[in-house]
Amino acid sequence: MRKIAIIGGGLAGFHAAFSLQQAGDYEVTVYTNRTAEQLRNGRMLSMAAPFRWVLERESSLGINFWEDVDARAEGFDMHIKDPGGSGKDLFRLTGRFPDGLYALGVDYRLKFSTWMDEWERRGGKLVVRDIAVTDLEEIAAASDLTLVVTGRGPLSQIFDKDEERSTHHLPPLPSAAIFLVGPRVASHQPWDDVPFSPLRFDILPGVGDVFSWPFYTAAGVCRGFAFQSTVPGGPFDAGRDRKTAAAYLEFAREATEKLIPDNAFLYEDAVIPDEGAWLYGPTEPMVRCPVKQLDNGAWVWGMGDAAMIQDPYAGQSGNNAVRMTDRYVRHILERGDAAYDPDWMQSVWDEHWDQYGQFAFRFCTLLQDAPNKALMSIQMAATRDPAIAQAFVGWFGYPPSAWPYIEDEQAAKRFIADHATPAPAMGAAV
Ligand SMILES: Cc1cc2nc3c(=O)[nH]c(=O)nc-3n(C[C@H](O)[C@H](O)[C@H](O)COP(=O)(O)OP(=O)(O)OC[C@H]3O[C@@H](n4cnc5c(N)ncnc54)[C@H](O)[C@@H]3O)c2cc1C
Missing domain, CATH: 3.50.50.60 (FAD/NAD(P)-binding domain)
Structure with a gap:
């Protein structure tokens, strides 16, 4: 052997x-x-929130013990916020994953x-x-x-x-994450205007980003919030000074109320499942x-x-x-x-x-750098057309499928044309 x-x-x-x-x-x-x-x-x-392919591998090995838990993320809801700090959306891109794709995070x-x-x-x-x-x-x-x-x-x-x-070539960015439980954070559809369970992404130019998605933990279904700061020592880089989960929750609540007010309701009745349910550290x-x-x-x-x-x-x-x-x-x-x-x-x-x-x-x-023209054109088209948004978010499940569209402007035009919602036929009822 x-x-x-x-x-x-x-x-x-x-x-x-x-x-x-x-x-x-x-x-x-x-x-x-x-x-x-x-x-x-x-x-x-x-x-991590592994996608379906990984989870199916786990099922085939008999180690996916969480197949049936109600913590799947079924698509993306991305908000690019006003750089002026008003908390308002500059753009929004919402797309359900295509072809039954989903992600499921387990603590x-x-x-x-x-x-x-x-x-x-x-x-x-x-x-x-x-x-x-x-x-x-x-x-x-x-x-x-x-x-x-x-x-x-x-x-x-x-x-x-x-x-x-x-x-x-970006410098290592500090990230921090926390799990929260509570009726709002753990609900299948926390946002009334998103008709599925989303990975929610808020991008604040010049500050950082927050992404959150459902997780399954020993305490049941919760939501994980990951804060990433693009500016060391900036408004989202509070992890280094906070020494306990409770102190980190206080930061997360305050930063959200100030910079992402449309997410503040999530924190109203949210609690930390246990003292270890948070992390902080840079990624290079x-x-x-x-x-x-x-x-x-x-x-x-x-x-x-x-x-x-x-x-x-x-x-x-x-x-x-x-x-x-x-x-x-x-x-x-x-x-x-x-x-x-x-x-x-x-x-x-x-x-x-x-x-x-x-x-x-x-x-x-x-995605993290200032987007090139090809990617920008697809993202802008996706903010207007849910069918393009769905095709775009599908890339996350298998990144090689983003090529050549993500870097080539002509290919990006084809991608948009191929995935756009067909215009209603002339004379058809609308
Ligand atoms: C905030 C955050 C969010 C993330 N979100 C996502 C996501 O949404 N999707 C995604 O795909 N990925 C995500 N990741 C990354 C993902 O968690 C990792 O890529 C993944 O866990 C890597 O697997 P691994 O087996 O290489 O390492 P790990 O899963 O980290 O396992 C390493 C293991 O090695 C052990 N170990 C370390 N040193 C030693 C040693 N000297 N001797 C013995 N044992 C040792 C550790 O205890 C650990 O058990 C995220 C990471 C972070 C920090």
Whole structure:
């Protein structure tokens, strides 16, 4: 049996572990740095709203324990606010996802602790230890393959930055997030004028953005609010001074009342489900070189956020991490008894980059930067025509589908024409 070590029991690490276990012939050990108990009772470190493709992978592995919870996000409701600070919308783009697409966020503390228990219940080997580089050398020397899937943790920094592929040029932006429960925040349709459960996005030029979406936590359905500041120390960068969830909630409530008054009603009866239900930290988007030889000569392979990290802005990092994992696992299975050598690791990583990763990365960069003419024309058309809005929001489920339209003006014109609501026929009743 081939020995595979997985360092990091998070989203991508457990997708890989359960997939390899399901395939059979592998002795897989997951190393992670917190017990299930510590995870359940601890602080949030990250979060995500995976799209349907990821959730269907989880169902096929028998680890989607939250299939039936009423916390799906069914589309986008984006508001670009007046830069003058009046709180009014400059533009608004509302679109239900096409083709049955949806996203469903489960509190990682609940998700990963449940997966840890399930992994052990299925006979998987789990070691709870914070792995340092010296431990990694030992583990890699004793394993046929070692996957480093430590997310934003410091161990991921063993992989050098790939300067050529890291085309994101904005400085690292501080983000903070909080979960809130209450009758309004947890309702399926909190806004009367949006006829579905939306991912709500408020963009405040020169300040930052807030996105919120339904989540399932140990306390039931709640709403997660992520604040991102485009100005360090600006009105949305309050996370560094707030030391408790209650203090952060106070900031979120005040900032919302002042800058996004149409969301203030959500906070009227909202409470924090527990003291750990918030996070703060900057994200530095980058692509790394995920094939690395350690000092003792052993090779390790980075996966998920350890290989490539994106800004939370476009909600793509976790989705990309699982697409990458799926590809790595398929190649591991196809590899049979052949050696897991560095050329093979590099070719699998390059394949992911060429076919998916580069699109996910550029998608986020293009949306976050001042939009180019092609993207701007599509977004403006989408503010006027719900059919175009629906086609546009569908890109979030599979970013490669945004090409060539997102960068090419002629292609953008075609996209608009192809997706526009047909004009009523002459003489037809309106
Ligand atoms: C505010 C915010 C909002 C986000 N929103 C979205 C979204 O909407 N959609 C989306 O797709 N993505 C989103 N993301 C990103 C998403 O959460 C990550 O991309 C995803 O979790 C990456 O999976 P991973 O397995 O690589 O890392 P993680 O899921 O972070 O797992 C890493 C694991 O490794 C463990 N670990 C770390 N260091 C060590 C060590 N030294 N030894 C042992 N174990 C270790 C950690 O405890 C953790 O369990 C968001 C992130 C943030 C911060």
